[in-house]
Amino acid sequence: MAAAARVTLADIYRAHERILPHIHKTPVFTNSTFDKLIGRNAFFKAENLQKTGSFKARGALNAVSRLLQDTCSSARPVSSVIALKERSPNVAGVVTHSTGNHGQALAWAASTVGLGCAVIVPRDTPQVKKDAITNYGAELVLCEPTPQSRQETCDKIAKERGLEFIPPFDHHDVIAGQGTIAMELLKQAPDLDAILVPVSGGGMSSGIAIAAKAIKPGIKIFLVEAEGKMCEKSLRAGERLWPNPPQFVDTIADAIRTQQLGHVTFPILLKHAEKDVFTTSDEDMIKGMKFAFQRMKLVIEAASGAAVAAAMSEKLAGMDKEMKNIGVILCGGNVDIEKLPWY
Numbered sequence: 001m002a003a004a005a006r007v008t009l010a011d012i013y014r015a016h017e018r019i020l021p022h023i024h025k026t027p028v029f030t031n032s033t034f035d036k037l038i039g040r041n042a043f044f045k046a047e048n049l050q051k052t053g054s055f056k057a058r059g060a061l062n063a064v065s066r067l068l069q070d071t072c073s074s075a076r077p078v079s080s081v082i083a084l085k086e087r088s089p090n091v092a093g094v095v096t097h098s099t100g101n102h103g104q105a106l107a108w109a110a111s112t113v114g115l116g117c118a119v120i121v122p123r124d125t126p127q128v129k130k131d132a133i134t135n136y137g138a139e140l141v142l143c144e145p146t147p148q149s150r151q152e153t154c155d156k157i158a159k160e161r162g163l164e165f166i167p168p169f170d171h172h173d174v175i176a177g178q179g180t181i182a183m184e185l186l187k188q189a190p191d192l193d194a195i196l197v198p199v200s201g202g203g204m205s206s207g208i209a210i211a212a213k214a215i216k217p218g219i220k221i222f223l224v225e226a227e228g229k230m231c232e233k234s235l236r237a238g239e240r241l242w243p244n245p246p247q248f249v250d251t252i253a254d255a256i257r258t259q260q261l262g263h264v265t266f267p268i269l270l271k272h273a274e275k276d277v278f279t280t281s282d283e284d285m286i287k288g289m290k291f292a293f294q295r296m297k298l299v300i301e302a303a304s305g306a307a308v309a310a311a312m313s314e315k316l317a318g319m320d321k322e323m324k325n326i327g328v329i330l331c332g333g334n335v336d337i338e339k340l341p342w343y
Contacts, residue, residue, distance in 0.1 A: 048333025
């Protein structure tokens with residue numbers, strides 16, 4: 001399916017049915033100390049406990065499964081994504097570029113269905129994420145730490161080897177897969193008034209926004225960005241804003257350092273997300289990480305720490321007090337415990 005196709009709630013429901021046998025239905029945690037601290041009720045969706053350590057497994061598996069379904073040599077339905085590879089002999093494999101989490105997820109998804117996979121990552125990607133990619137059976141290809149180098153290297157390998165490119169966020173099936181987070185969360189915590197979502201290219205936040213707004217139209221979707229990103233400026237301007245050439249944000253949160261929202265994701269977020277965006281510093285993220293480590297006994301990475309920090313922020317404290325129940329997306333837990341950012 002074309003990446004620019006409109007993603008609907010029906011797509012997200014079908015994605016959930018497709019991937020459910022192979023992913024975790026992640027738990028939702030609460031913490032009374034945190035609730036007292038912020039004066040609201042917080043519900044933490046623990047995607048750090050997802051397959052491959054982040055939410056990315058959802059979109060990657062849905063995209064790979066759809067790719068194989070679309071090229072399946074048999075008209076008969078296939079009940080398992082694992083059986084799809086036998087019916088799709090024309091798919092040579094998949095390739096992507098990633099700061100780590102999407103690469104791990106695609107490597108796992110490709111392994112699940114029996115496909116080859118190559119992942120292009122910046123040289124400065126944390127070693128723990130590089131190791132995980134190779135451990136899932138993918139080929140690791142290093143590039144320079146710029147958006148241009150990532151894309152150019154990926155395009156070159158895709159063309160030379162005939163591999164299918166599965167992008168990290170700007171893709172219909174990736175977005176639909178990530179939207180399954182909101183489906184689960186709103187069943188686990190149906191009274192949510194708002195959801196705080198860390199944002200990089202916008203695949204997860206777009207999927208969550210589509211699903212949550214369709215299920216509960218009055219809910220608010222707030223993006224959480226790293227300092228140096230331009231989400232709020234772009235949403236208020238009504239157009240994608242970024243430096244030319246694009247660059248990565250200087251942040252400890254490698255999972256959310258893409259500076260601009262995607263071509264596909266931006267219109268979705270412009271329509272569904274609040275214009276108020278929570279901007280978090282490295283110090284904010286560390287504060288959020290420490291709370292989760294110490295008080296909730298949850299290992300989370302800096303991008304998840306950003307969402308926790310946003311929930312603790314003065315900005316949220318100053319918002320509508322009727323917004324009592326807040327969902328907080330703990331997007332991943334792939335942190336190098338040998339190099340924790342506060343040491």
